[in-house]
Amino acid sequence: LFGKAGQVLRFTAQFKDPKPEDQDRLFVVSYCLYDDAVxxxxxxxxxxxxxxGRYLEKGIHMNQMTGQLFxxxxxxxxxxxxxYNREFEILDCDEYTRKHLEEGGNKRHFNLPAVLEKLRESMRQQYPMARDVFRKFDxxxxxxxxxxxxxxxxxxYSFQVTEEEALLLMRYFDKNQDGQVGYNEFCDALLDEDYTQQMLKSKAPLVEEVDPQYAQRAQQRAEEREEVDRVRVAMRSISQAVYMQSRMPSRxxxxxxHMTHQPSVTCEEICAAFASVGQAFDVEDVRRAALHVLPDVDLDAVPYVDFVKAMVTSFHDLPGKR
Structure with missing residues (x-):
C-alpha cells in the first residue's frame, strides 16, 4: 500500500563483529516497498x-536498533x-536499489486512495454491518x-501509518471537520452509495495535503475526551464513597x-475532610466533581451541604464503568 507493488530493494549484509566461523557469511536483505516487509x-x-537458505521469513519486523518497524x-x-538479537551491517546494494536511493526513495510514499480502499474492503469482510465496526472501536x-x-x-487492520498520515484519512471521514468522526460520517465514508444517491451527489475527493488546523482540532477533541473520562472517574469514585456509607454525609x-463557620469551603478543605474520614482523593478530582454537580460554583467557596447532597443524588445518575 506504500509505494508500488512489485518493487523490492535488495542489499548485501554481513554479521556485525562476527565470530571467526561466521566471517565469510553473506546475506541478501530484501525490502518490499509495497508493504514494508523484510x-x-x-x-x-x-x-x-x-x-x-532462508534466514528471516518475509514479514513486518522491528529493527531492534531503533525500536521501530524497518x-x-x-x-x-x-x-x-x-x-532477533543479531546485528547486521549493510555492505552494498544492487543497481536498482542504488538508483532508488539516489532519487530520494528512502522516503516512504503514502498512497492514500489505496489505503482507503483497502481499509474499506477489510472492514466489509470482517464486519458486514458498519454499525458493528463503529461499536468495536468506539x-x-x-x-x-x-x-x-x-x-x-x-x-x-495492519496499516503502519504515522500520525500525520492517519489524520489525512481521518479528515476524509470527518465530513464536518470538527476533529472527530461521528457514526453517520463513518458510514458515509465506509459504505458505497446506492445509485439513487450517486445521481444526487458524489463523495468528496480525497485531500492528500496536511492541514495543521485540522490536526489541532483533532488533538483538542482528543484532550476533551480525556478530560470527560477523568470527570467520569472522579464522579464515580467520590459519589460512591459518599453514597455507599449511610453515615458518610453527616460525618x-x-x-x-469544624473547619469553618462559613457555609462554604475550598476544594483543598474538601480533600482534608475526606481524608479525616478515611477517604483520599486528589484535589483535581474534587474540582472536577464540584464543577460537574455545581457548574457555576466558585472552587474557592463550594457550599458543602449542596456538594454532599449532589454527590449522593448523582450516584445513580452516573453510567456504569465502561
Whole structure:
C-alpha cells in the first residue's frame, strides 16, 4: 500500500563483529516497498560448511536498533540494524536499489486512495454491518471516534501509518471537520452509495495535503475526551464513597463545620475532610466533581451541604464503568 507493488530493494549484509566461523557469511536483505516487509536470505557458498537458505521469513519486523518497524533508511549501506538479537551491517546494494536511493526513495510514499480502499474492503469482510465496526472501536461509547480511536482502527487492520498520515484519512471521514468522526460520517465514508444517491451527489475527493488546523482540532477533541473520562472517574469514585456509607454525609458535614463557620469551603478543605474520614482523593478530582454537580460554583467557596447532597443524588445518575 506504500509505494508500488512489485518493487523490492535488495542489499548485501554481513554479521556485525562476527565470530571467526561466521566471517565469510553473506546475506541478501530484501525490502518490499509495497508493504514494508523484510526478509533475509543466505545464498549458497562453496566450502562454507553451513546450511544456507532462508534466514528471516518475509514479514513486518522491528529493527531492534531503533525500536521501530524497518524503513528504507535503516538499510542504507554502512548502516547497522538488529533483528532477533543479531546485528547486521549493510555492505552494498544492487543497481536498482542504488538508483532508488539516489532519487530520494528512502522516503516512504503514502498512497492514500489505496489505503482507503483497502481499509474499506477489510472492514466489509470482517464486519458486514458498519454499525458493528463503529461499536468495536468506539471504546467509550460516546458516538464518535477520536484521533486515538481512529488510529487504533488503522492499527487493527495492519496499516503502519504515522500520525500525520492517519489524520489525512481521518479528515476524509470527518465530513464536518470538527476533529472527530461521528457514526453517520463513518458510514458515509465506509459504505458505497446506492445509485439513487450517486445521481444526487458524489463523495468528496480525497485531500492528500496536511492541514495543521485540522490536526489541532483533532488533538483538542482528543484532550476533551480525556478530560470527560477523568470527570467520569472522579464522579464515580467520590459519589460512591459518599453514597455507599449511610453515615458518610453527616460525618463530612460535621468535619466541614469544624473547619469553618462559613457555609462554604475550598476544594483543598474538601480533600482534608475526606481524608479525616478515611477517604483520599486528589484535589483535581474534587474540582472536577464540584464543577460537574455545581457548574457555576466558585472552587474557592463550594457550599458543602449542596456538594454532599449532589454527590449522593448523582450516584445513580452516573453510567456504569465502561
Amino acid at each position: 526478509s533475509i536470505h543466505e545464498p549458497p557458498q562453496r566450502n562454507l560448511g553451513i546450511v544456507t 524503513q528504507v533508511a535503516d538499510l542504507v549501506p554502512g548502516q547497522v540494524f538488529k533483528v 471504546t467509550d461509547h460516546d458516538g464518535v471516534l477520536s484521533k486515538d480511536e481512529f488510529m487504533k482502527v488503522l492499527s487493527k 463530612l458535614n460535621k468535619e466541614f463545620s
